[in-house]
Amino acid sequence: xxQLLESGGGLVQPGGSQRLSCAASxxxxxxxxMTWVRQAPGKGLEWVSSITESGDKTYxxxxxxxxxxxxxxxxxxxxxxxxxxxxxxxxxxxxCAKGGVGRVQGLIYWGQGTLVTxxx
Amino acid sequence: xxxxxxxxxxxxxxxQKVTISCSGSSSNIGKNSVSWYQHLPxxxxxxxxxxxxxxxxxxxDRFSGSKSGTSATLGITGLQTGDxxxxxxxxxxxxxxxxxFGGGTKLTVx
Numbered sequence: 001x002x003q004l005l006e007s008g009g010g011l012v013q014p015g016g017s018q019r020l021s022c023a024a025s026x027x028x029x030x031x032x033x034m035t036w037v038r039q040a041p042g043k044g045l046e047w048v049s050s051i052t053e054s055g056d057k058t059y060x061x062x063x064x065x066x067x068x069x070x071x072x073x074x075x076x077x078x079x080x081x082x083x084x085x086x087x088x089x090x091x092x093x094x095x096c097a098k099g100g101v102g103r104v105q106g107l108i109y110w111g112q113g114t115l116v117t118x119x120x
Numbered sequence: 121x122x123x124x125x126x127x128x129x130x131x132x133x134x135x136q137k138v139t140i141s142c143s144g145s146s147s148n149i150g151k152n153s154v155s156w157y158q159h160l161p162x163x164x165x166x167x168x169x170x171x172x173x174x175x176x177x178x179x180x181d182r183f184s185g186s187k188s189g190t191s192a193t194l195g196i197t198g199l200q201t202g203d204x205x206x207x208x209x210x211x212x213x214x215x216x217x218x219x220x221f222g223g224g225t226k227l228t229v230x
Contacts, residue, residue, distance in 0.1 A: 035219070037165075037221075044122065044206070044208065044221060044222075044223045044224035045157070045159070045165065045208050045210075045221045045224065046221065047210070047218065047219030047220060047221055050219060059217055059218060059219070060218070061218055061219075062216075062218070095164065095165065097165075100212075100219070101155060101210040101211065101212055101219035101220075101221075102152060102211075102212030102219055103153075104153050104170065104171045105170050105171070106153070106155030106157075106167050106169075106170035106171070106210065107155065107157065107165075107167060107210070108167055108170075108176070109167070110164040110165045110166070110167075111164060112163070112164050113164065
């Protein structure tokens with residue numbers, strides 16, 4: 001059974017940093033691109049970042065470019081999102097997803113999400 | 121303002137059919153595959169359609185997808201109250217080198 005378990009969310013002050021993790025199981029993690037998607041309160045889904053299977057290529061939304069870094073550890077079956085210089089508008093539930101919206105198969109499976117609140 | 125444009129809401133009676141449109145451009149829908157997602161608040165989004173018109177295993181054939189030019193459409197037949205959710209289209213935008221979603225469509229089954 002595929003499982004994606006996000007962790008690392010919480011309350012952080014503006015300008016602060018937070019690292020999200022997504023522990024994957026039930027599939028060959030290293031064979032899939034992975035993606036972070038977020039949903040701000042009362043808003044729709046927003047694509048944040050994707051990473052290729054080997055981690056050699058990464059992609060970011062303009063809204064987070066230069067502040068967020070996506071990475072993965074295929075030996076630990078874990079996806080990460082390092083978030084720096086956080087702003088109030090980064091407040092959202094962050095979902096990790098198996099696959100890529102740019103891949104033919106789409107975002108095949110999603111985690112339950114972790115809430116990040118940026119506030120003083 | 122989302123790159124992909126969806127109607128904010130649609131509604132229909134149980135048992136009826138509804139379609140949800142997703143309009144894009146030559147750099148996203150016109151060039152790349154479209155996927156559709158169902159999202160009930162507080163839960164994990166679910167993939168309904170991938171590669172424009174394919175259904176993952178476990179998704180009933182009441183759900184269908186199509187694409188023509190720079191637009192895509194999600195169809196749902198035999199509406200059930202359990203279908204009430206937010207629906208999103210997604211695609212890759214080659215010009216932006218970024219993923220893009222529609223703003224979402226709230227389906228109400230009256």
